[in-house]
Amino acid sequence: MVEMVTENKMNYVVTSILRAEFGGRTKALIQRTKNLNEHFGLEFTLVTTNYNANYNNIYDHYYEKGYANEKIGFENVYDYFSGRNYKNNEIVEHPIEIPGYNVRPNEKNHTYKYYKNGQFVRLRTYDQTTGKLKFDDIIVPGSSQRRIRYEYNDFGLCHRKIMYKPNTLNKIEEIFYDDQGKIYLSFSHTGEDENSIWRGHLLHNNTIIALKDEKDFFRYAFDHILQAGGVTFCDARILDQSLLNCSIATKKYFILHNSHNVTGTIAKTYQYLIEHADKADKIIVLTREQLSDLLDLGIDPARMTVIPHSMDDAETVDFASRKPEKKFVFIGRIVPQKQVHHIVRAFSQVAEKYPDYWMEIYGDGKETGDVSQLIDELGLGENVKMMGRTDNIQSVFRNAIASVISSHYEGFGLVIMESLHYGCPVISYDFKYGPKDLLTDGENGYIIEKDNIDLLADTIIKMIENPITEVKLSNDYYLSSTIEKWGRLLEQQ
Structure with a gap:
């Protein structure tokens, strides 16, 4: 039974960052955590490893939005060692005027320049919304070069000091302070780039711990934050090495959210996990195609399983209400991986034959700016429309002839699943991974040669002339199916 594995045990999700607004990986791990809590009663702590001195705002937002409940907690590796609990109600104020300095404001961006003996020597930045001090920069006299930065949190406390290599913004030293102003951590950097760490020192339990690098810091943090007996899910490849080398007797599950092979060779971020797969309790992929590719690398099949993303069975979709307009849609991040400019160029060909049809992005x-510029250059203002973000994907998919995916690679292609769930067929490049698992050519969409813009245009035209209707998502991609797979996996341990 699942209860036997995790009874009275804390389970963990380790990830690099949690943002207030998110998609992709974070959306998937939040939903998975909630599902495992609600269906199996598992308690979780989500552990982040990035530096954010105001993480309490993110936590509050997640609880308010229902992304987490009382059985799901949060921890951050820096907060853990600093003892920061965000319960300090006393806010330290930092007036703009500083004795001994002449100040010149730039109220447009809430910055203030400070002069001493006629020289610019200091720059302060205040939050545009709250008016609280964020940064206090010490400037090299007679220049605009930042030498030292002091950072302040929402309580007005200095939490970090950064020193820079001369004539650059490359760090050479970071010093971290707790809420009492005491140093608990320092990192020395090479100064060769913005973030290269070559050693660190942590004060923990009255002992100074030498750290080889950032990964060693994360490993040490996991050794002290995680508890034995439960399951730890790792959703970020930057944390694989640290978790695999963690000494705590927790079951270590690694969730792959993206392709491990984009250029024909193993991506550097995946190398450590693949080379040390024998130390993982389970590697979980989202598609059968990626499973096959990883097995070809010699990974033990017993350590691998496929559990895809899923849609909620309880959400009913009224397919009869689907009344497509003369439009196609793209939903996703407008970043190089998505190759949105391919869609724009393809639709310039579509518009020549069908000028009354349009694409919504x-x-x-x-x-975003580059794509908007391309639309203008091609004179497609009436045929390709930039719509911004949407929280109502059901409405978007319900009114579209098809959705279009032009990615270079994905881990699953979550938007393909969502599109099919709402009855909207998909035109997709044949990338790794997702299309081959989710789409059947001619039945619920089309899979076409990757990076072939002319073929993409032809396929959009084909969909206009011969639309695919009555599209449904396979039962394999609903929660009732995936939660059963999670249950079987947890029972094995």
Whole structure:
């Protein structure tokens, strides 16, 4: 029984970062954690390893939104060693005026320049919403070069000091402070790039611990935060080495959210896990295709299993209400991996034959500006529309002829599953991984040669002229199926 494995044991999810707004990996791990808690009564602590001196705001947001309940807690490796509990109600104020300095404000971006003897020597940045001090920068006199930065949290406490290599913004030293202003951690950097750590020192239990690098710090943190007897899920490849070398007797499950082989060779981020797979209790992939590829690398089949993402069975979809407009849709991050510019270029060909059809692009990301510029350059303002983010994907998919996926790679292609769930067929490049598991050519969409923009345009036109209707998602991708697989896996341990 699952209860026998995890009775009175704490279980963990280790990940690199939790953001207030999220998709992809974070969305999947949050939903998985909630499902395992609700169906099996498992208690969890989500452990993050990035530095965020105001993580309490994220935790509060997750509870308010229902992403977590009272059986799901949070911990951060830096907060653990600093003893920070975010219960300090006394806020330290930092007035703009500083005795001995002349100040020149730039109220537009809430920064203030400080001068002494006519020289610019200090820069303060205040939060534009709260008005609280965020950064206090010490400037090299007679220049604009930052020499030291002091960072402050929402309580007005200095939590980190950063020193920089001359004439760069590359760190050479980081010093971390607890809420009493005492140093508990320091990192020395090479100064060769922005974040290269080559050694660290941690004060823990009145002992100074020497750390080889950041991964060693995470390993030491796991050795003290995790408890024996439960299960620990690792969702971030940057943490594989640290968890595999952790000495705590916890079952170690590694969830692969992306392709391990994009360029024809094993991605560097996946190498350690693949080379040390014998130390993992289970490696969980999202597709049968990726399972096959990993088995070809010689990983023991007993350590592998497939458990895909899933949709909630309880969510009913009224397929009769599906009345597509003359439009296609893309939903996702607008980043290089998604190759959204392929969709824009393909639709320029579609618009020549069917000028009354259009494409709606939902999402944002680092290439949003570039994609908007391409739309303007091609004169597609009426045919390709940038819609921003959406929280109502059901409405988006219900009113579209098909969704279009032009990714270079994915771990699963979550948006394919969501599109099919809402009755919307999918046109997708043949990338690794997801399309081959989720799509049947001609039945619920089309899988086409990757990076073939002309073929993408032709397939969109084919869908206009011969639309696919009555699309449904396979029962394998609903919660009732995947939760059964999780139950069987947990019973094995």
